[in-house]
Amino acid sequence: MVNPEKGKILEDLLRLSPGANEADRRQKISVWLGSNGISNWIEYPIKEGRADIHLQHRHCIIETKTHVQLNKGIHTRGTGAREKESAYQQLCRYVESDRSQLRLDSMKLSWLGVITDGRRWHIFEWPLLGDGDKVNEIYRCEALDRERAARIAQILERNNYGKPWVPDNIKEEFDPYKEELMRMYRRMSVIKEIKTKKKLWLAQLKSGGNAPSEEDADDLFVTHTLIILISRMATNRRDREDLYEGFAGWVRERGDDIIKRLQNKVSHFNWAATQGDILRLLYEKTVDPSQRQLYGEFYTPDWLCEKIVCDTVDTRYMVSEARKFLKKIPINGILDPSCGSGTFLYYAAKRIIESKDVQAVFRDDEKLHNFALQMITGIDIHPVAVEMATANIRRILNTRKQVRIYQGDSIMLPHEDISLYSSVGQDILTVFTPKNHMLKIPLKFLEKDSNIKRFVSAAANGDKSLPDDLVARLGKSDMEQLIDAYKTMLKVVKDEGNDVWGWYINNQAKPLLLSRGNKAGRIVANPPWVLIRKMDWDADTRRHVKQLSERLGLWPGGKDAPNFDVSALFVSRCIEKYLVGGGRSSWVLQESALKDGKAWSTIRKKHGSRMTTWALGTTAFNRPSCVLLMGQGRAASYLYVSGCRFDGHETWNAVKPQIRIKRDREKFKWSRSEWYSGPSSMLARSGATIIPSPLVRIQNITEENPRSLTIETIPTAHKRWRIVGALSGTIPKSFAKDCVFSTDLIPFHIPTTSKCVIPVQGTSWIHNRKKVQFWSDACQIYGAHRKDGNPETLEGNLDSTGKLIYQLRNNKNMVVYNKAGSRLYAALNHEKHIVDRTIQFVLCRSEKEAWFLCSVLNADCLQDAYRATKQNPLDYVRFFWEKIPIPRYDPKNDVHVKLSGLGRQAHLTVRRGYAEDTCLKARKSSLGMLRESGHMEKIDLQVKKILPGFSR
Incomplete structure (x- = not known):
């Protein structure tokens, strides 16, 4: 018996009007495929653009066209996405791109490509590897009816290859686990170790200038925990200590059952095959938009990240660093000091491993991937962003090794708060715990990641003194300082728990250690766009910001002080602390960075002789933005990018044909309209x-x-x-x-x-x-x-x-x-x-x-x-x-x-x-x-x- 709903869906497809637009056709085809049990993804991002419909683990791409376009013929120039490209050429480009990108060609399943307007269908098959290069048209339909629809569904249904991809409705898949975690948290929230983790998490958000309201805090804490666990599981971080690292480790107390079921759910999907930043999509759909807006979490579109990385991370630089790496000379890598979910770093790693010139240096995939791993470093003040960035880099490099992404404050401000702050002396990192214990730890000791973990582990075991080898290489002053810190650590473990401090202290130390070690050769970043009056900082932090900005010549003073753009301080401070002399940096900013004002005028004056500026309008965000590319070009240059605003997950190849780039500001001879009389x-x-x-x-x-x-x-x-x-x-x-x-x-x-x-x-x-x-x-x-x-x-x-x-x-x-x-x-x-x-x-x-x-x-x-x-x-x-x-x-x-x-x-x-x-x-x-x-x-x-x- 035919399902009435399924029959109605097919009728809707059969009744498509010749005047229907491409979006309407795409939607109806997608719904019809779904009614036949064929899961699909609309506007799926691939390297060459966006496939209209992607049958995820069935090796099939469907390109929809309007009635008018197909009337011209699939081999007619101008029917494809690019100028003078045919619909068939576009399909071939997309299929070849996806085959290459996913590396999923199998002797078991060929690739299919489809061109359709919903009524007319052309289905092509690409040969299996080793079977030649000829693409065959295996089915053609000039007028869809019920019988032909059944045949097309049969062709497209084909056997699934591998695990299912992460679905578009990713939030609904994991909502039940959030509800379970929330119930568990409410039962356990009085435990001292969990209280400590919650306070540390809250303090980290507050140090970024904003924290959730009291009524939202518990829900957001649990939501962040879930996203962190999924991010770690998606990259096969199954080791118990690794999985429970940081504040999300509160679930280890009584959460074995739910964690096991969550792991099974996560492992059901093929996270590696899905293109783009899938974890960012999870975050955007899971965290309420009002909360994301509150914390200033607006992410850089993929296409813009890809373009900036392409222009900033040049081939000559990559090859030079690759040769240094082979000779075991310290490299000057790529840093994103506000890395968010790691989109810039994702495209930087991708650019390195796909570069033919860099591949020629190594001629070995393992060495190439190890080089890429050492080349990229990220810092972000948001704890969830760090986990998403780590997972995304592990996906692109297919590795379980340690990724150089850290949770910390890139501009290294002291945040004085009753619950927590870290302050940096010349050789000491000072950490105040939620119960006001003060730890002063020598930076020399923190240079090796494992040291602080052993330090905390010894305190957790109740050892009266540190292992000899931990203090053996320290000078007398540092040794005495570390011994005093250990005595305090014993009290911290007793009063506040033990399993979060190694992770926390290690992350807090990284920005300072990075600023004193091998600096970056390239910086790519989208710093927070926020005015100082909107930051939830205490008086001491504001005073430090003012003093630092005055030293850098940025502080406006007077009535303009409340409107000081914090991103100007971020840019100047990061260049000063992390960028090697002669290095390049690129910054995504509000359009005000191109305008007057003391801070940005100072920055442009300092870097303007070798700076390119892109005025983006609202092509990238819902507010006007720009890009400053410093240390690039022989003279100051200006580009104006125009076009409509594009979807955040578009690739550069998809966006490029739709925008216009002008190299000079337009000049017009103005005169008043007849509609204007004053x-x-x-x-x-x-x-x-x-x-x-x-x-x-x-x-x-x-x-x-x-x-x-x-x-x-x-x-x-x-x-x-x-x-x-x-x-x-x-x-x-x-x-x-x-x-x-x-x-x-x-x-x-x-x-x-x-x-x-x-x-x-x-x-x-x-x-x-x-x-x-x-x-x-x-x-x-x-x-x-x-x-x-x-x-x-x-x-x-x-x-x-x-x-x-x-x-x-x-x-x-x-x-x-x-x-x-x-x-x-x-x-x-x-x-x-x-x-x-x-x-x-x-x-x-x-x-x-x-x-x-x-x-x-x-x-x-x-x-x-x-x-x-x-x-x-x-x-x-x-x-x-x-x-x-x-x-x-x-x-x-x-x-x-x-x-x-x-x-x-x-x-x-x-x-x-x-x-x-x-x-x-x-x-x-x-x-x-x-x-x-x-x-x-x-x-x-x-x-x-x-x-x-x-x-x-």
Whole structure:
């Protein structure tokens, strides 16, 4: 009997419209494969780009195309991902890349490649190793039906090869284990050893400038424990001491049963075969986004890491260090002092082992991998990041050996805290324990990793004195210092437990030891982007930061002091401490590093003669960013990288064809638009202030009646409003309004809206609104938590400077566009929705003028000019109206009339092809549709006629 759900899924695939976009086709094919028991991964990252659908352990790649593309034929140039590449050439490139990358060719299972639009299917088979090079088309289908679908499923189902890959829904696989660990922790949290580990963990997060709230701490502690255990198990760290090292070792007390089951679960998957940073994906899906944002954990996209490593870690340098390594001369390796999950180091190791020139030096895989292992070093203040980085390096190098990645503070600040801090003297590392025991340990003693472990082990065994060989090579002063430290260690073990100190002290010492040993030849890093006023540091630490910044010539002083960018100190300090003379370094930073300001001006002045800067806009992050490449090039140079923001897991090869790189800043001859007649009469306005989210933005409607709604609002991570959480209650239906935020906007279309509680009717407030309990409570909560200087009432905040009521009274022919970003997206607000402050709006004289303006604002050829008008890295606001002479609509002008018609046609195209997705992907796919259909080319052609000096 046919499963009804399975039959419905096939029907959806069979009914695919010829006009369906590629994303919609890909999704329907993926769901259909899943219904046949064929697990798959959408947009799977490989070296050459992103495979549309990857059948993980079945050696198969599926590339989806639109109906129009397949009509041209799979061997026609321009149907592939690259210019002048055919769909078949793209498929061959992807399959060959994956075969090479995974090294999984087997005499048991060949590789398959598929090109399809969902209706037409071309299936190719690559020969097994040793069977020649000919690729055969083994099946072709010109019109899918039930019988052919069954045959295709039979071909693709094929026998699995090896273990299943890590699934896309990785969080759901491990959620039950987190719940078990949480129950176990609650039973054991009073044990002194576990208390110590928890305090050490909390202090480590606090030393980074932020710590979880008291109510979140237990949950995050257990979550971090789970991720660390999975990271260690995924790289076959089965030794009991290795598995339980550090604060995660609290589970060893009573956790043997759950650990055994967790190990079995982890070993079920093939972690090595899965491409990219799979552990980062686990972390992002497991840790609540509000907590990740709180700690500043925003990771560098793969494609950017790969490109920076390629430009910084040059072949000449790698070969030189390889020859030194063979001669047993100390090497100057690659350091990431804020390594996060190790993405930079992953690509550095990958670049080393894949370099033909480096391979030629060794001619032996084992020596090559040992060299790569010694070449890379990482430091991070976040304990979970260190574990993920370690696991990722072990995956790429296929090793169980010790990896040089340490948990510590790269800029070596003393953190004075009642629970813990480490301070560094000239020859002494001082550690204060949670119970205020002070350990002073000679640095000479810490140079060998095993020393501190034996030191702690002896104390744990209750030995009255240290083994003779541990003190034999120390000078008299260091020996006396170590003996005193050992006496203190005996007390620490008695009061606070023993099995975490060796790991902790060893990690704390590493930054200082690295700064005094062989320095790095290359540094690649994305330091924390944070202002000093947002760091949760005590007064002494702030004083040390100020003194250190003053010494380096970075401290701004005065009113600018609270806005001091800590990443400037991080960059200067790391270059000073860790980089060898003549070495190179590359830094991913906020775009403000290219602007004025004492700190960055000082850094650019010092390194500018041999520095390349990349202005990235928002191609890499949701805020403007840049890269400073120091010690590279013979003279200062500037690159501007433009394009839409790309998925974090894209490879450089996939991104490269989609971006434009310009070597000089654009220069335009500015003049005012006809829409502009002065700041006070400018037609562009800002939307309403629809915040705070917990009081007005609806997340769920839990119950709906003819006259009322039961709702729950959206909580926020914002410090002032986080305590409010999510409100719930009942409101009249008339209170719920559809609102447009910038995340609802794509080119020429507003496909989604966000429900908000705004008690207005027509053009004014609803008279008896305060009688509704939910609104009354929300107004009181606002009054209790509002910031000084903000409007006194919630309603006053929503209608700040009349922005809400104005648009209720003036909403005809309203064109809306995003206030911030690297590209303008504009659409006509047909439904007269309320727009938020993340949106700017313009009122037009007619609908035809509105479509004309949409065409001009969305035009590809004007985006460089729009960006060049920004007065701050983030906002467009109204600046371009003052500088780009955009005309008012003239119905007698043929070009204007054509642009108006093209705008309306573009809207219909995007609306028909829209598939529900994230804002980023929806914008990307919509632009793709418009370019593929020729709409953008036609719009650009007309825009260039009216604004020739601004079109590119």
